[in-house]
Amino acid sequence: MTAYLIRNVRVLDGEPTDLLIRDGVVAGAGAGLTADDATVLDATGLVALPGLVDLHTHLREPGREDAETVESGSRAAALGGYTAVCAMANTSPVADTAGVVEQVWRLGREAGLVDVQPIGAVTVGLAGERLAELGAMADSAARVRIFSDDGHCVADPRLMRRALEYVKAFDGVIAQHAEEPRLTEGAQMHEGEVSTRLGLTGWPAVAEEAIIARDVLLAEHVGSRLHVCHVSTAGSVEVLRQAKARGVRVTAEVTPHHLLLTDDRAETYDPVFKVNPPLRTAADVAALRAALAEGVIDIIATDHAPHAVEDKECEWAYARPGMLGLETALSIALDVFGPRWDLIAERMSRTPARIAGLTGHGLDPAPGVPANLTLVDPAARRVIEPAELASRSRNTPYARMTLPGRIVATFLRGEPTVLDGKAVK
């Protein structure tokens, strides 16, 4: 195993220092370190962050390897500064058995670019009718702790209650895609002034808020853990704020795109902007930013949703919802919050690692901790070119935008997965 001596790096907001990485851990920190056997990296101007952790990634394997594979998604993640991702269950077949989650987990290990932690489905086939084998997935080699029907809401309150009760035994968490399906039938975008003008069927904010309100009450009743996926409205923030004030065990995520983009993008009729939940209003964006800074929303999660060209480059109504996120998330966080490194580390690494129970991740680079870290050049600016992304898909909403920040290197347990801004394998 090669040792690395990273010179002149700032760990978060600290003064420039040196970090020695050896045998998978941070072996030393301090100005003027020496190590004859180490490869020296000059990191002047760079910032070291704990490796990012994504709680919400669609890797598409098994089933849609044309859109993404565990390997291509892992590479995209490493290039985005991630050292761990949680893979959503809406694959084909659905990750609703020990066999499928073990397959995804094994593929992640083989790719070896990030730790891939499978998420298990809550219900068989994501059909919302019967609970999946949650216990078997928890006991499998993949040790599943997060369960989600993401892409679908667990709409039946009785099933949701039983799922929350079931996972309590092993401190699992139900990650809910909050969407009351009866309120979003045929929906194409956020319900509001723009949808009225364009004549597109709207997805009202209350469809999200009603499910979150119900679920925090269920989680409180059961005393179990709830995680709310991709929160998108100001009203949802208020429901979460009240629930947290009462001590409900609820955590929540917001995506980079909901922190930046608004529903008027639909005026282009470019389906790259079609996503679930939909892009909302400027007032929602402002509320989400404030909630994330405050901690009412706990984390940024990408909802990286790769789609093949034929599923995206078609009429708006026929296009699949979802957009890429892994390779641009840190840049969006920098764009929105500036170089608030402690906030970024907390919301994109430490807290998601804690929610997912990923020990060894989410730890600030310091002597003795596993060397899962990323080096960022905050002064760099880059133009996003879809063809240059490592993802197999091209559906980034940031095409040709200039974004701040560049990931220069990423280390997974002391081995570089990215060096000089390029994937190592």
Ligand SMILES: NC(=O)N[C@@H](CC(=O)O)C(=O)O
């Ligand atoms: N977020 C998205 O717009 N799409 C997700 C699933 C979903 O939540 O609909 C996908 O898997 O593509």
